[in-house]
Amino acid sequence: MSSIISISSHKGGVGKTVATLNLGVSLAKAGHKVLLIDGDPQGSLSMSVDMKKKSKAGLCQVISNKVRPEDVVVDAQKLPLSMVHLGIDSPLDLFRLTHGTKTKELKSLLKLIQAISQAYDFTLIDTANNVGSLNAVLLSCSNSVIIPITCKSNSVRSLPLLLKLLTRIKAKLNTKIALLGLMLPMLNVNNPYELEILTILREAFPRGTFFSTFVPFSPLFDKADVKAAPISFFAGAEDIQTAYDKLSFEVIQRLENQLKGLEDDEYLEKLF
Amino acid sequence: MTNILKNSSELTESAKLISDLLIHISESLPYDVFHDVCPPGGQSEVVENVPLFADTFPQPPARQEKEKRDQPVAVVEDRDISDSGFMGDKLENLLAKLCQQSGFQSATVADEQGLPIGGVNTPVDLNVLAAFSSVLGGVIDKVPYFLEQHNANNISVDINYVDKAVVQKFLIGEVPFFLLIICSQDIDERAYIELFSDQITRLLKR
Numbered sequence: 332m333s334s335i336i337s338i339s340s341h342k343g344g345v346g347k348t349v350a351t352l353n354l355g356v357s358l359a360k361a362g363h364k365v366l367l368i369d370g371d372p373q374g375s376l377s378m379s380v381d382m383k384k385k386s387k388a389g390l391c392q393v394i395s396n397k398v399r400p401e402d403v404v405v406d407a408q409k410l411p412l413s414m415v416h417l418g419i420d421s422p423l424d425l426f427r428l429t430h431g432t433k434t435k436e437l438k439s440l441l442k443l444i445q446a447i448s449q450a451y452d453f454t455l456i457d458t459a460n461n462v463g464s465l466n467a468v469l470l471s472c473s474n475s476v477i478i479p480i481t482c483k484s485n486s487v488r489s490l491p492l493l494l495k496l497l498t499r500i501k502a503k504l505n506t507k508i509a510l511l512g513l514m515l516p517m518l519n520v521n522n523p524y525e526l527e528i529l530t531i532l533r534e535a536f537p538r539g540t541f542f543s544t545f546v547p548f549s550p551l552f553d554k555a556d557v558k559a560a561p562i563s564f565f566a567g568a569e570d571i572q573t574a575y576d577k578l579s580f581e582v583i584q585r586l587e588n589q590l591k592g593l594e595d596d597e598y599l600e601k602l603f
Numbered sequence: 604m605t606n607i608l609k610n611s612s613e614l615t616e617s618a619k620l621i622s623d624l625l626i627h628i629s630e631s632l633p634y635d636v637f638h639d640v641c642p643p644g645g646q647s648e649v650v651e652n653v654p655l656f657a658d659t660f661p662q663p664p665a666r667q668e669k670e671k672r673d674q675p676v677a678v679v680e681d682r683d684i685s686d687s688g689f690m691g692d693k694l695e696n697l698l699a700k701l702c703q704q705s706g707f708q709s710a711t712v713a714d715e716q717g718l719p720i721g722g723v724n725t726p727v728d729l730n731v732l733a734a735f736s737s738v739l740g741g742v743i744d745k746v747p748y749f750l751e752q753h754n755a756n757n758i759s760v761d762i763n764y765v766d767k768a769v770v771q772k773f774l775i776g777e778v779p780f781f782l783l784i785i786c787s788q789d790i791d792e793r794a795y796i797e798l799f800s801d802q803i804t805r806l807l808k809r
Contacts, residue, residue, distance in 0.1 A: 475626070488613040494620035501624065510624035526726055531609050534764040535618045539628035543706070589626040 334586050335444070335454040336511065337370075337473040342489040343460040345479045346516030348375045349552055349562070351457040356561045357572075357579035359412035363452040366404070368444065369416035370469045371459040372425050377416040381559040389418020391428070394439045400447055415447070429463045437464060441472045448472075462496045470497065471504040475511040475589060477582070482518060482525035487532065511585050514578065515545035517552065542585075544577040690806065694721035697802055701784075705795035708766070709785040712803060713737055715778065720807070726785065736783035739770040757796065761788060773800045775807050 338351045351367060359365045368390075369376035376382075385405045388398045404415045419425050427433040428440075448454035456473060458466050470476065476497060480486045494510075501508050513536070519525050533541065549571055555562045563572040608614060698710040702723055711722035711729060717737030722729040739758050746755040757771040762785070769792055771782045782800055786792055 476624075484608050487608060487617070488611060490617040491613050491620060494617060494624060497624055498620060509626040510621060511626060513621075520724060523726055528608065530763055530765065531614070535609075535614050537618065537622045537625060540621055540625060585626060585628070588628060 333449055333452060333454075334475065335448050335456065335473045336582070336586075337456045337458050337470050337476045338479060339456075339458040339466065339470065339476050339493060340460055340479055340486075340489075341462055341493040342480075342486045345460075345481045345486055346546075346552075347371075347460070347479050348379055348457050349555075350477075350479050350514060350516040350546070351376055351455050352379060352561050353546075353563065353571075353575045354579055354582065355412055355453075355455050356410065356563055357575040358453050358455075358582075359407070359410040360563070360576070361579060362411070364411045364450070365413070366448060366451040366454040367412065367414040368454060368456040368469075369414065370456045370465070372417060372419045372429065372465070373459065374416055374419075376457040377414065379556060379559060380414070380561070382414050382416065386416075387418070387420075389416040390440060390443055391418045391424060391436070393418075393443060394436050400443065404447065413451070429459075429461070429465045437468045441468050444469070444472045462492055467496065467500060467504075470508065471500050473505070473508060475509050475586065477511050477514055479514050479516045482515070482522075482528040482532070484528065487528065509589055511582065511589070512542045513540050514542045517548040518545045519548040542578055542581050544574055544581055546571060546574045546578070690809070691721050693806055694803065695723055697799070697806060698723045701795065701799045705786070705792065705799075706790055707784045707786040707792070707795070709783075711736060711783045712807075713781050713783065715740075715780070720780070732783055735768075736770050736781040739768075739783070740772050740779065740781040743770070743772050757793075769796065771796045771800055773804055775804055780804075780807065 338347050338354070340347050348371070355365045355367045367376060369382075382405055386403055388403050390403065392398045393400050393403055403418065404413050406413045417428075419428065424433075428436065444454070444456075456469050458469050478490070478493065480490070497508065497510065513532075515529070518529070547570065549562075549568070551562055551565055551568050551571065555565060555568075558565075562568045563575065694712060698712065698721060701707060701710050709722070709724040709726055709732070711725060711732040712720045713733035713736045714720060715737065717734035719729045719733035722732060725732050739760065743755055743758050747753045756773070757769060759767050759769045761767050765788060766785060767788050768783060768785050771784075772779055773782065774780070780803075782796065782803060784792060784796065
């Protein structure tokens, strides 16, 4: 199974980067070969683990033939986990990529990501919190999307714009893209307002929209951010680690389910 | 605040778009069961101050068996509930285990008068849930009069479209106690409740 999953949200601060990193670590700990792509020009994911010290060049430098792909992918020390970032280092590059004026480069980026991800079981892309052309490209090379949300009104009300973008991508660019589910990367179970909003969402959304496992809110996430390490590297974070392990298992279950569905569709096409 | 969200066009629109985009989910997969409601606790220290990334090529560990990551069966050892000397703490540890293993959102134990003995993850005040469990427990006592079902010892109430509250009555000697749990309607709670009622009975008997 080689699958590209985008972790995407239109709202910032919902835990995309933390979810991408820790989900990747859980999948890698289970023995899967994982590639993390920092698709956010801010570089939050690569900064969260001090990865930019290892490689300043990224995918943009590969596209402009300054470096080879193998030079920008950095491997983790003890896990079958690798990471690559975009390598955007000038405001002009950022403007051109995010506003779609570099169409050729965007197409090359799409092909490059698809080529690199072939060597991995799972490729997780941490996207930026917008619906610009760079995100559209990252989503169009993905097989599936996970949307992290917080149980806050603003987070919920920002959902339609991203979902509309996904619908458009599915119609125009990538018919196989599907929503894998909504995840709760920092649910505060002691906050009755969050639980109330969660109940409203579960009542309104189709059955199975949410992953069954949620990640409980913890101040340890701030500590992990300061120490530039995944949460599973900390003592006392066993519950969170277990939650991510369960979540990664659910992701695999849903992906297998998605693949099975696609195979069934292919048989239907052949039959009729 | 929640009414604004409930009636918002964004919520309706999102629900429609999600139903178009969401993968088909097999019946065998768990639905919104929400495991591990118990919040993490305790202070922490960095176990190993090793950076995640280095120049050396990693050695992949052996693949884990899928079965090891499936949901655990509801087994609680006696030592699990004996971490501290106080009965209330032991009971809350036991209820926390119950929630973790079964996917229940909340668990409360109350006596016949509706006074709380212990509870975890209570969405509203523990005293309110305890009193509520006693009220529902009183309804269980009425069942034989109206339905001639003398063995009824639990009652389930849908509290919204997705969750339910279940009250299980259990006797210690001749004194009734009530276990109230709140969980997703998709959970079959009976086996877990029976198993944990036994554990709670053993604990309260001491």
